[in-house]
Structure formats: C-alpha cells, structure tokens
Amino acid sequence: MSKKPLENNDSTTEIVESKGINAFVLVFIVVAVAAILTYIMPAGQYERQEVDGRSVVDPATFTFIESTPASFMDLFNSIHLGMLEGSGIIFFVFIVGGAFGILKTTGALEAFVKVIALKFSDRATILIPILMLFFAAGGTLMGMAEETLVYIGILVPLALALRFDVFTGFAIVSLGASVGFSAAVMNPFTVGVAQGVAELPLFSGMGLRLALLATLYVAAVWYVTRHAKKVRANPSLGFYGRYDRETIVSVIDEDFKISTRHKLVLYTFLLNFIVLIYGVIKLDWYITEIAGLFLLFGILIGFIGKISSSNIADSFIDGAKEILPGALIIGVAQAILVIFKNGSLMDTILYYASNMIDSLPPVLSAIGIFIFQLFFNFLIPSGSGQAALTMPIMAPLGDLIGVTRQTTVLAFQLGDGMSNIIFPTVGFFMAGLAMAGIPWTRWVKWVFPFFLIQIGIAVVFLIIAQLTQYGPF
Template identity: 75%
Template sequence: MSNKPAPNTEEVTESKGINAFVLIFIVIVISAILTYIMPAGSYERSEVDGRTVVDPTSFSFTESSPVGFMDVFNSVHLGMIEGASIIFFVFMVGGAFGILKATGALDALVTFLTVKLADRGTLLIPVLMLFFAAAGTLMGMAEETLVYIGILVPLAIALRFDAITGFAIVSLGASVGFSAAVMNPFTVGVAQGVAELPTFSGIGLRLALLATLYIAAVWYVWRHAKKVKNNPKLGFYGDQDPNTTVELDQNFKMERRHKLVLIVFLINFIVLIFGVLNYGWYITEIAGLFLLFGILMGLIGKLTPGGIADSFIDGAKLLVPGALVIGFAQAILVIFQSGMLMDTILYYASGVLENLPAALSAVGMFVFQLFFNFLIPSGSGQAALTMPIMAPLGDLIGVTRQTAVLAYQLGDGISNILFPTVGFFMAGLALAGIPWGKWIKWVFPFALLQVGIAVVFLLIAHFINYGPF
C-alpha cells in the first residue's frame, strides 16, 4: 500500500486532551475534604453463598474519622497496593496482546481483508467493522486501533468515501465490541471480579447486545459512506487529498505462521471459557493462561525468546496509563474507607433510589457511569472504583449485580467515543485529521441511538433478573 506518509503514531498519541490524572487527583482532594464534612457511617456485612452482602437495616452513624494532609498523598501508594492484583493482571494480559501484535498476525489479517474487499465497498465496511468489534469484545482493543486508523482513513478516501468513514470503521467497530464486552478481560473481567460474580457469566445477553450494537454501527457508517460517495461535497477529508489513490498488493497472502497464530489466539479463549466454567478461574489463572498462550503465539510467529520478552514489555507499556489510573482510582476508595464514608454514600444513595422502580435505578446507574468516564477514562480503573459501591448499592435497591456490571460496561464503552479525556480516542482523531467538534457533531446521533439500545437492554436485564445474582 502506498500513499503520502502517515502521521507518526507515537507523536499523535501525545495529543491526550484533558489530563485524566489531574482530574482524578482533584477528586482525591475533594474526597479528603468530604471526610471533614460528611458524617461517617457503617453497615453490617455477612457472607451469603460465598459473597459479601450488606444488611440493609443495619446502618448506623459513627464517629468521624477525617484524613490528614499527608494521608491524601499516602492514599495513592495505598491505592496502588489495594489495586495490585488488577494492575498486574492488566499488565500481563496487555503483554500477551503485545506478543500477538508483534507476530504481525493481526496486521496481516487486516491487510488481507483490505486487499480482498477494496473493490467491494459494500462488504468492506461490515467485514472490517466485524473484525474490530471482535477485537474490542475479546481483547479490549483501544490504543491498538491507532495503527489501523493510519491505514484505513486514506483507503476510505481512495474508495471515494471520506476520513470520517475510515475513522468510524475502526473506532465505532472497536467501540461497540468494547461496550458489549462479551469477554473483555479489562472491563467485564475486572468488574465481575469486584462484584464477586463468576467470571464472564451472563454471556448470552452480552452476545445479543453485541449483535444489536454492531448492526446499528454498520448501518450508521454505511449510510454516511453512501451519501459521501453519491455527493463528495458532503464528506470531510481533514488534511487528506480527496483525490488520494492507494495502491494495494493484489498478490498479498497471509503467511502460514500468521494463520496458526490466529488459530492459537482463538484456542486461548476456548480454553479460557472451559476453565472459567469448569474450574472457576479468576484473574490469576486468566493472567497465567494469557502469558502461556502469548509465549506460544510468539514461538509460532517465529519471534526469538528475546523478541517475545521485548514484545511483552511493549504490550504492557501501552497499558501503563490505564494501570496507573486503577491505582489513583483506588486512592479515592482508600480515603472513603479511612474516613468511613463508603457506607454513608451507600446509605444516602439507596435512600434516593429506593422509592424509584428498580428498573429506573438500573438506568440511573448507567447514566452515572456514562458521565463518570469523563473523570476516569479507563475501563478497568472505572470498574475498580465504582463497582465496590455499585454492587452493594444494587443489593440495597433491588438491582442484580450482573445488571450493575452491564450498566457500568455500557456507560464506559459508549462514552469512549465522546469525551476528550479519553487519550487514545483523541489521538485517533488527530491521526485522522478530524477536529473533535466535527466528530461530535457527526457521531452524536449514533451515541443517542446507543443510549437507547443500552436502556432497552438494561430494562430486559432487570425484568429477566439477569444473574446469577
């Protein structure tokens, strides 16, 4: 493929919009101040069927325990310790995906699909979006999308679409997969663990959700692409030449090692499902499995032992910001727990919501998670912070924990294509040459459509008592 040089991905990733760590530290400071203002309180808890449950009638106010000045700064280190199991899980799974990326198997598959479908625009959009949706729902593809944006934006323009079409194929495809999170280890995997749910339970409804969101996304992107093709003046081309031409190697074929790597990658998830269902695997076993299969993929992909290690580090390196966000988010919980505010927040929140139908409370959880992602633009970080509150809150107001997890994953996923605090999203826009305001104007109707789908699925989840609990 030849075209004018693509922007340097590493340089573009510096464009991160509003700094999320500054926002989180402000929340940490505000949380510390609240320990001097809000009354402390506590619920009694007990073990029921292997999970910790709050006794809704046991709340009582207790003596305040405000945190000191140095406790604000100490809380970050304590938060890192509290979140260590999740942080290192993220690093290990990210490292395994780094090895997969280094084998070139994913790039080869995208190139193969692009070459085969370049002359069939009606298939290019749904097939490539299906690939990115699968990557988003299985491996939480986010930062990795930047490489493909640099390829598909000029290709879309060469096919007489526009820059928005190319960017949307990647971003909306990965986003709907990320939102449905059928087996996303970084979102549902972490959230269900915190909520004490069986890992990846409730997969049936999430598969239906993925199909619905995918169909909606393909329709929305294809509708726009068709308008642009019929009238190029309706398109947006950024800094690209509308008359761009792209030459593809029509003789390109995937190597045998690439095919084997992808087969092993899929086998990894088959083994994962088997282990989770039959042996109750949790993040330690899942992290070990990804490490094992990462090494296997590296060997099959003809990487040297040193190359496998370097690729593991590169994959983990991409997730350093997200991993640090988990620790900073945990610092907020450390302050709430030290100041005994956690149960007070639960008490007042349940008091507000208890007079509402539980179905509306589930929707309210979703709306909260949707906007909270502005402050914590990390799926695993948001899960680590909000689920310790949302899971017991659900118990108190009659919303199942599985429904609370669904509300979290939808709020987190949908907002990833909207907020300027989401670093990889802003970097992708910069790479595609699309101003944030221009993108928001185009994608907002689709975001509203996603919200509508989310509400419908949350109502379904409530009425079927989405569980196991």
C-alpha cells in the first residue's frame, strides 16, 4: 500500500498570519506603544557595577533623569537597530533552516519519518512522554532554548506521519523544553546566574525544583497527549498549516525499506548532534559554534546524499526561505527593547515594580515577584540578562519583605521560563513557530489553557516555598 509523501504547500505567509492579527503588525504596535511611553513615563537609571564579568544594578542608587523621548523617525529606526541587536540569533536561524533544507533534499529525513511511523503506528502516543522527557532534561540541565530549533524540522513531520498534527510535533519540543527550563533544576542561565547574584550556594534548593519539574512535566505530557489522541481519532480536529491533510493521514508504505545512502546521511546527522552535545557541555559552545557545526554537517550531508554543489546551495537557500518570517520577527521584537533602553525606561519599570511588590502582604510577595518577572520577560526575553538586571533589586527587596532569597530566585525562574511559550518577543520561540508553519495567534489560542495550568502550578509552589521558608536563606 504505497502512499504519497508529505506535501508542503508553497505559501509561507501562513507562518505569521491567521484569521486574527498578523504577528508583525502586533509587534510593531507594541513598538509604537513603547515609543509613546517614552513621552509619558519618567526616565530613570540605577548605577551599575561589574560582578563576575556581568553588569548588575546597585538597588540603592535609583535616580530620575532627563527624559529622551523617541522621535517619529526613532520608531522606524528602532527596527533596523533591533535587527542588529538580534543578528546573532537571526542568522543562526537562517543557517539551521538552510542545513535542514539540504537534509530534506537528500530524502533521508522523509525516509526516517516513514520508518519510525511504521514501527510505532499502533502505539504512537508512547513516543510523546519519551521525547518530551528528553527535551525537559535538556531544558532543566543545560538551559536548552535556541537549541530546540534544530529538532522541530524532525518532530513536526514525524508527528504528521503518526497521524497527529503540527501542534503535537511542535509542542513535544517546545513544551518539553519549556517545562524543563522553567523548573531549572540545574539551568546555568537562569538559576545559575540568579543564585550567583543572590549570593546563594550554586544549585542549592534542588529538592523543591525536582518536584516542580515532575509536576510540570506530567501536566505537559497530559496536555499534549490528550490533544494528540483527539487528532488521531478525528483528524479534522487537528491543525495542519501549510501541509495538506489529505496526504498526511497515512504516509506509511508497509513495504518501505530505507536505503544505505539514506542511512549514511542519518548517521552523519546523528553524529552532528553528538558533537553538538559535547560542544555545548564541554566546550561552552553557543549559537555561533552551533551554527558553524550545522553548516559544516549540512554540506557533508549534501555530498553523502549525492547532491551536486549547486543543488546544495539551492537547497540551503530554500531551507532558509521557509523560516524567513520567523527570523525577521526576531529583529522586529528586539526593537521594543531598543526603544525602552534609549528612553531610559527599563530601570524606571524596575523601580516602580519593586515599590508595588514591597506593599503586598508577605504571603503574596513571592507571587508578586513572579508576576512581575513573567511580564518583564516580554521586554527582556533572556534568562541570564533578566537575572543580571532584576535580581540585584529583587534579592534585597525579598530580605526586607520576608521572602527568602531562594524563593525570590524561584519566582524569577518561573516568571522567566513560563512566558517563553507565549510572548512574540521571544526570538527562538517565534523562529520555531516559523519552522513549524504555525501562526502565532493560532498557537496562543491552543496553548493558553496550558499556560494558565502552569501559572496555577507556579503559584502553589511559591506558596509552599513561602510557608516553608525555602532556603538555605
């Protein structure tokens, strides 16, 4: 029983569009609001000092300064400046997308998907908790975030071949890594930096974070599996984006056998991930080194797959083209931060927020810090950057209002991590949606109930932390 392969329609505009508002329009509106706020909010600043190579604020030094409101042209100039600010991840996304374009041209990825789909056709849902555990471990142990992009090109076609939908494939990666990142058992970029600023023993308080990880993981697996089962039972309930559902219902050829050349391509691709893991853990690689690795292995895969050098280049361009909207929106989102920085509003927001939290009853103070960090991540979607900016203020504030420093760190990591699956200013998240072909508004509608579940879990754990004086201090 031979079936047609997965088909991908030509349109890429669906990536950022839906029946609702276009994601570019939404982010530009936020940029415009940020520019207007530079005329309304007073400018202010904290003095900063170097601590272990990081610039951190001195919480006792806030002063109001002369405002520098954004001009009409600044509104448009900020887009270019945002592109420059986000250039590292923008070009990382292009290179990873191009490498996947080469892999797709070899036919090995489609062959791999068919083999796995055939093997697990009768027990497909068992793969969901297994795969999500892998991504949760990556998020909680090494802060996997941008790195998730390299898996989306594999998991979405696999989910479709198993008669799930695009949401299922994307959620396995994004929600799996997100719950791990939020729980942050040993995440060096959030807990590691925040505990350093708060002068806590590195990775202390691990017991509660392990319980938090288990709770978030079970909730995420339940949410994704529940949706996947519904789609498998009734395909019309799924979202397929730019894919043609009629050709996705079954792509399994029961007599299909993977070729030796495809096996060589896949082994080479697996070697790429082994080198990647080693480089990240042992050599402190980040997106520049990871991008270079994917470019190298993309070229190697092309030659092993018997593709001509010209076809390798064309395939690279085609792969990069597919994620163009997601890459560009990273720069547009960075424009918001440019406006706030140039208008000296970031420190003012920190100052007023800390005063508001100070006025809350002690049992609610930790929740107040969490809510502030949750929304502040819209402006600074960087775990280490947000820790360096906010923790020098929040840690001593917690001392004054009866919140332990460990609880303050917990509130920070939860607020920083949970919003990464919903805010359009989070660059790697938007790029991932682009790779999967999911409009932002459609994703938010689907994931929002789980986002609220996460908020509820966070509040419960913060109350436990507050009542037990989560420490060591």
